[in-house]
Amino acid sequence: MFEWLSDNRASIAAVLILVALGTLIWSIVVGRRQARLRANDEVFGDPVRTRGGWYWSVTGVSALFLVWSYYSWGVARAFFPDAANEMCQIAKLEEAISPIKAALPIGSRYYKSTLLASRNAAQLQELKEQLAAETAFSGAEKVTLAALITDVRALIANSSDPKNLSPETRDKLADITAKLKELAATLRAGPPAGLSPSAEALAQPKWGTTYTEIPMLPITARGMLFDAASGRAAEIASEFNKIRNNNPANDALIADIKTRIAALKKTNKSGEFDEKTRAEREGFVKAVERIFKRLDDGLIFPAAALRDVDAAIADLGAAEQDAKGGLRVAEALFFPGPGIVKSRTQCTEQGSARWLPKPTDVVAKFGQLANPDVENGGGYRGFPLLWWDWLPVSNIVAFFVPDWIADIWPGEYATHGPDGTITPNFKDKLLAIARGDVSLGSIPMLSGHIWDSLFRVLVALGLGIFLGVPLGLFMGVSRFFKSFFDPLIELYRPVPPLAWAPLILTIFGIQDDGKIFLLFMVAFAIMVISARTGASGVQLSKIRASHSLGASDRQIMWHVIFPNALPEILTGIRISVGVCWGTLVAAEMLAGTTGVGFVENIARTVSDYELIWVTILIMGVLGLVFDLMMRWIIKKTIPWRGMG
Amino acid sequence: MADLVCEDLSMTFTNPQTGAVVEALKDINFTLKKGELLSVLGPSGCGKTTLLNVIAGFLKATSGRVTLGGETITAPGVERGMVFQQGALFEWLPVSRNVDFGLRMKGSDPKESAALVEKWLEIVGLQGFGDTPTYQLSGGMQQRVALARCLINDPEVILMDEPLGALDALTREKMQSLVLELWKETGKTIMIITHSVEEALLLGERLFVMAPRPGRVHREYRLPFAERGLEESLREIKHDPYFSEMREEILTMIWDMEEEIMGRV
Ligand SMILES: Nc1ncnc2c1ncn2[C@@H]1O[C@H](COP(=O)(O)OP(=O)(O)O)[C@@H](O)[C@H]1O
Numbered sequence A: 001m002f003e004w005l006s007d008n009r010a011s012i013a014a015v016l017i018l019v020a021l022g023t024l025i026w027s028i029v030v031g032r033r034q035a036r037l038r039a040n041d042e043v044f045g046d047p048v049r050t051r052g053g054w055y056w057s058v059t060g061v062s063a064l065f066l067v068w069s070y071y072s073w074g075v076a077r078a079f080f081p082d083a084a085n086e087m088c089q090i091a092k093l094e095e096a097i098s099p100i101k102a103a104l105p106i107g108s109r110y111y112k113s114t115l116l117a118s119r120n121a122a123q124l125q126e127l128k129e130q131l132a133a134e135t136a137f138s139g140a141e142k143v144t145l146a147a148l149i150t151d152v153r154a155l156i157a158n159s160s161d162p163k164n165l166s167p168e169t170r171d172k173l174a175d176i177t178a179k180l181k182e183l184a185a186t187l188r189a190g191p192p193a194g195l196s197p198s199a200e201a202l203a204q205p206k207w208g209t210t211y212t213e214i215p216m217l218p219i220t221a222r223g224m225l226f227d228a229a230s231g232r233a234a235e236i237a238s239e240f241n242k243i244r245n246n247n248p249a250n251d252a253l254i255a256d257i258k259t260r261i262a263a264l265k266k267t268n269k270s271g272e273f274d275e276k277t278r279a280e281r282e283g284f285v286k287a288v289e290r291i292f293k294r295l296d297d298g299l300i301f302p303a304a305a306l307r308d309v310d311a312a313i314a315d316l317g318a319a320e321q322d323a324k325g326g327l328r329v330a331e332a333l334f335f336p337g338p339g340i341v342k343s344r345t346q347c348t349e350q351g352s353a354r355w356l357p358k359p360t361d362v363v364a365k366f367g368q369l370a371n372p373d374v375e376n377g378g379g380y381r382g383f384p385l386l387w388w389d390w391l392p393v394s395n396i397v398a399f400f401v402p403d404w405i406a407d408i409w410p411g412e413y414a415t416h417g418p419d420g421t422i423t424p425n426f427k428d429k430l431l432a433i434a435r436g437d438v439s440l441g442s443i444p445m446l447s448g449h450i451w452d453s454l455f456r457v458l459v460a461l462g463l464g465i466f467l468g469v470p471l472g473l474f475m476g477v478s479r480f481f482k483s484f485f486d487p488l489i490e491l492y493r494p495v496p497p498l499a500w501a502p503l504i505l506t507i508f509g510i511q512d513d514g515k516i517f518l519l520f521m522v523a524f525a526i527m528v529i530s531a532r533t534g535a536s537g538v539q540l541s542k543i544r545a546s547h548s549l550g551a552s553d554r555q556i557m558w559h560v561i562f563p564n565a566l567p568e569i570l571t572g573i574r575i576s577v578g579v580c581w582g583t584l585v586a587a588e589m590l591a592g593t594t595g596v597g598f599v600e601n602i603a604r605t606v607s608d609y610e611l612i613w614v615t616i617l618i619m620g621v622l623g624l625v626f627d628l629m630m631r632w633i634i635k636k637t638i639p640w641r642g643m644g
Numbered sequence B: 001m002a003d004l005v006c007e008d009l010s011m012t013f014t015n016p017q018t019g020a021v022v023e024a025l026k027d028i029n030f031t032l033k034k035g036e037l038l039s040v041l042g043p044s045g046c047g048k049t050t051l052l053n054v055i056a057g058f059l060k061a062t063s064g065r066v067t068l069g070g071e072t073i074t075a076p077g078v079e080r081g082m083v084f085q086q087g088a089l090f091e092w093l094p095v096s097r098n099v100d101f102g103l104r105m106k107g108s109d110p111k112e113s114a115a116l117v118e119k120w121l122e123i124v125g126l127q128g129f130g131d132t133p134t135y136q137l138s139g140g141m142q143q144r145v146a147l148a149r150c151l152i153n154d155p156e157v158i159l160m161d162e163p164l165g166a167l168d169a170l171t172r173e174k175m176q177s178l179v180l181e182l183w184k185e186t187g188k189t190i191m192i193i194t195h196s197v198e199e200a201l202l203l204g205e206r207l208f209v210m211a212p213r214p215g216r217v218h219r220e221y222r223l224p225f226a227e228r229g230l231e232e233s234l235r236e237i238k239h240d241p242y243f244s245e246m247r248e249e250i251l252t253m254i255w256d257m258e259e260e261i262m263g264r265v
């Protein structure tokens, strides 16, 4: 069932999108009609005007769904399921010819040759100016060096002159041009008849159903045409990359410069210079040599020699657009953003579609996570999202019973007897229980990433309430408690909880203990402060009345001050839950191996945007559920609030 | 003989910031016999509340002492019940739990307590309201609960600090009748502070008019109206010429005091 839903998510999305579109139009119609009906009864500023209006909520929600679908390419995938595959083939062609384009203005504004010529000439000029101020060289040497720089500069001039171009290079460039034109012609001719996609291509998973986003092998005739063209383009590009402008005028010059640089280096090494001078001389010669080496590669071509290739590439681009045909419209209308790019072995969605997953993909991801069958791809990292498991009772006992209970029990631990065997006494058995070594059966217990997060929050909150409320109440009525504990709490409370995290996690470990302690610190401070505010806000007359009614101090604390502080305490719990939840997720991102925050952190490192969104949604929903629950509890337990 | 006796009672407050000293009470001497109904009247700030708080045991007098039945008062106790202006009810408890608060604190038998609560709710006119949350009651009803809560403990003295001050005229009249009724039926010693001259006349077998700076008993009266109020309607008493005469006399007295205060300031 889930498999089927997952495989057909594009079709499901198509239905949903049509429904949303229909709902949007319908709700606008209803809303407008209602607005016209009511326009007469209501005046501006009448609070009743804000009542009802559910149809506008429907408008908002369906519009949001449509916008989400559009920008995530959900609409595109629903109605043009093959388009991405074709765009991927085009991206392959783009990638194949990109090395040629990079050398031409069409790809990077200037010819690569132009950039090389101007940059190296500028650097040589700089060196020449530097030479005048150089003190490490003698006057005669400076003349030699200036001549050397001039000759290196001559290499640029020689390469840039069309007259120097060797016939061999000229032929090679012409060959590239011809091949590109031939490729353009193939594209213009369109897909040859009788072309059918390979079985392998047809067997590929659909767009978006696996981690590889877009099926790579062409499944349409047009796609196959582009795929074939990309293969040919790659060959042409590699041929183009091998072409060098080695002309006879430069060959002699290059040999000459090489010997002159070698001579200079030898002089530098002769040992007649002190350390500093030598370093300066070597540095200067090395700078000249570096530029020379860049130039003797023969990568600078005369601009005129490349003009034909440039035109052929432009023509190929035009042919590409022609061959796209109807795809061009679909791409412009339904694929907002930069489109599809092929990098290495994958075709990936670019722009908003990259970080904004399609609604159906989010649901599919959630279904996969929620599947408790961990062995078969459910859950995350071998752990379900929320499920149950058998928890040994001994683990719980070990958690609550400390080992020292056994240590302080009278008597000694058993020793091994003369025959080497041990007979455990009561003290040993007590230790075994405290350590959780005794099997006491199992109870069913919730488990999973969500439960782990919840568990941490609940335990920390429970501890915070259990310890914080009494302390807060005493601080509200006793000068000693208030003055003694106030500085201690105010010392750590103003620090943002996450600032404590690295320290706490180091001390208590990255498992539950550390996180629970961190959250406990958060909840404790909030509970203390709210209980204290509640306790010190008790009307004096109520306390006096209780005294006159014969209540003892302890009775007043429990029967008067505590219930009086209850509204503040519950508000404190509500705030604690929110803050703990926020802190927990961040703490789980820092360290740990389970929890919702952990899942999101891993999702981030592998750029799994669907998973990121799913965890964001889970956290939002859980936070909302917590808050609604607290609001309900507050309403039920303190109906007198604000009425006393 | 559970008489309430004040002997040379003085109370001074010192403002910790300015060091200014206020003589809230100075040399107060009186004896309140068991079963007497005393009303205390005086301009605002003359030390009425202070006096009541000292008797209740909430404040410790600077000098002098208060005794009840011969025993010196040092702390609050069940034998001196308090009724406050705003009721000071426990709003998280329903009416019956408010009323039996004192019994629960004592650890009384729940069944007996329940019967007592029924009885007292009926006396104060709140039968059937046992389960109502107190915040849903009107001001007058809340004061009835406060009275019942205090009386159920069977105190020897009932101390009331402007108990009817926040009520509307009609409710107030009904509550005044109730106080007289309770006084008659229970025979308790009652000390009631009020800022209404009419109320003081109606609810005082004895009446103290206090004067400020230092707080002292300025005049003392013995009045017949409370006795009469047990039989006659309070409205008729108010039309009595003697009542009007007394009212005018006391009003003038308080006016003069107020003017003196204003002049001094
Ligand atoms: N806790 C206190 N600290 C300082 N001065 C006080 C305190 N309580 C009362 N007073 C002063 O004592 C005087 C009497 O107050 P109070 O008994 O409340 O007057 P009343 O109830 O008659 O209006 C007033 O001047 C008041 O300012």
Ligand SMILES: [Mg+2]
Pocket: B048, B049
């Ligand atoms: Mg007062």
